[in-house]
Amino acid sequence: MIKVIKxxxxxxxxxxxxxxxxxxxxxxxxxxxxxxxxxxxxxVSLVIAYLLEGLxxxxxRRQFPRTIAVFLVxxxxxxxxxxxxxxxxxxxxxxxxxxxxxPAYIKEGSKSLSTLPExxxxxxxxxxxxxxxxxxxxxxxxxxxxxxxxxxSIPVVIIFVVYSILVPLLVFFFLKDKQQIxxxxxxxxxxxxxVVKRIWVEMDAQMGNYVRxxxxxxFLVGSFTYFVFAYLDLKYASLLAVLVGLSVIIPYVxxxxxxxxxxxxxxxxxxxxxxxxxxxxxxFVVQALDGNFLVPLLFxxxxxLHPVAIIMAVLVFGGFWGIWGVFFAIPLATLVKALxxxxxxxxxxxxx
Numbered sequence: 001m002i003k004v005i006k007x008x009x010x011x012x013x014x015x016x017x018x019x020x021x022x023x024x025x026x027x028x029x030x031x032x033x034x035x036x037x038x039x040x041x042x043x044v045s046l047v048i049a050y051l052l053e054g055l056x057x058x059x060x061r062r063q064f065p066r067t068i069a070v071f072l073v074x075x076x077x078x079x080x081x082x083x084x085x086x087x088x089x090x091x092x093x094x095x096x097x098x099x100x101x102x103p104a105y106i107k108e109g110s111k112s113l114s115t116l117p118e119x120x121x122x123x124x125x126x127x128x129x130x131x132x133x134x135x136x137x138x139x140x141x142x143x144x145x146x147x148x149x150x151x152x153s154i155p156v157v158i159i160f161v162v163y164s165i166l167v168p169l170l171v172f173f174f175l176k177d178k179q180q181i182x183x184x185x186x187x188x189x190x191x192x193x194x195v196v197k198r199i200w201v202e203m204d205a206q207m208g209n210y211v212r213x214x215x216x217x218x219f220l221v222g223s224f225t226y227f228v229f230a231y232l233d234l235k236y237a238s239l240l241a242v243l244v245g246l247s248v249i250i251p252y253v254x255x256x257x258x259x260x261x262x263x264x265x266x267x268x269x270x271x272x273x274x275x276x277x278x279x280x281x282x283x284f285v286v287q288a289l290d291g292n293f294l295v296p297l298l299f300x301x302x303x304x305l306h307p308v309a310i311i312m313a314v315l316v317f318g319g320f321w322g323i324w325g326v327f328f329a330i331p332l333a334t335l336v337k338a339l340x341x342x343x344x345x346x347x348x349x350x351x352x
Contacts, residue, residue, distance in 0.1 A: 017195045021343070024196070032321060041163055043324070045170035047211070052077055052175060054212055070175045078168060085164060087238075094239040098265075199338050203331070210331045213298035218245045221290050228282045235269050244283070248290065249327050250314060255287050309333055 031039070052073050059069035174181070189196065222245020229237035240262055247254030266279040313333035317325035325332070 016190070020190055021195060021199075021339075025339075041166040042170060044163070045167050045174060048077070048167065049171050049174035049178075051212055051215055052171070053178070056175065074172055074175060077171065081168060091239055091242060094236045098236050098239065195343075199335075203335055203338055210334075211328075214249070214327070217248050217290070217294055217298055220294060221245050221248055221286065225283070225286050228286065229279070232275065232279050232282065234279050235265055240265065244286070249323070253311075253314070255291075259283070 055073045055076075056066065056069045059072065060066055064072075222241050225244040226237055226241035229241055234240065240258075243258050243261060247258040250257075262283050263280060266276045270276045270279075310330060310333065313329040314326055317329045317332050319325070321328075
């Protein structure tokens with residue numbers, strides 16, 4: 001057993017670049033696991049700067065000097081950023097209205113459920129009452145949890161103010177001083193770091209395409225869904241549209257989960273009628289267009305991963321880093337694949 005471990009260790013860790021790569025990955029993982037909450041504004045700013053860098057490079061290809069390109073892109077970002085900040089109170093208001101309407105929804109749903117024992121013999125009144133009581137208690141717990149994280153709570157207000165100041169400032173410096181930051185980081189690397197460079201070049205292209213495509217997908221799906229829901233006069237159209245847009249972050253699972261609030265709100269607003277089926281049908285059309293048209297268009301250059309690998313990546317990285325782990329599950333899975341393929345290996349001698 002010891003000999004097998006020794007042979008394996010010699011094969012995968014005898015190369016100095018492999019040792020450095022292992023130390024680098026361990027250091028990054030440790031920082032993210034222990035300091036992710038403290039560094040959250042920095043991480044958010046890095047992601048945004050990474051997205052904007054694609055636009056800066058696009059302007060540079062059109063003969064714009066980098067300074068002017070950074071200024072134009074950053075100006076557009078500031079306008080959109082504060083437009084989003086102004087949108088948050090509106091979404092919070094709709095969320096408060098939805099929470100306030102939960103008791104009426106539960107009461108209406110209880111009336112519908114109470115008639116089921118008369119239609120189905122295998123259901124008893126005690127079972128239905130148990131379901132009603134469970135639904136009521138769960139709804140109360142959810143309402144209290146949501147209210148504790150509402151924009152009116154003091155901790156959220158403080159975090160909101162911190163992000164509103166720090167994120168734009170950090171994004172500016174990450175864009176403006178990108179080369180100086182890279183040069184500073186490269187100063188800590190060994191002289192021979194071709195493996196790290198090769199993995200970075202591959203992942204830069206893969207992750208850039210994926211993250212930018214995912215942001216475009218969230219924006220397009222959310223915007224189109226809002227216009228459809230608003231046209232059909234569905235309650236809480238803005239809030240539900242945001243949920244539908246964010247649902248694309250979690251492959252396969254997100255669309256299924258968000259289906260429930262859309263169907264429930266439509267049911268309690270109109271009952272089972274023509275308007276209900278129009279909303280549900282429109283929602284499924286949006287999901288079909290996203291899956292069969294938008295995703296292939298935006299992610300044509302993304303690395304193909306098996307659905308099982310994607311779901312496992314969502315579960316593992318989501319468990320480590322929450323929503324950020326879910327968002328970056330596919331590029332992180334691609335990183336693992338690139339690491340396995342590029343990892344330096346020492347040939348095993350015959351008879352060893």
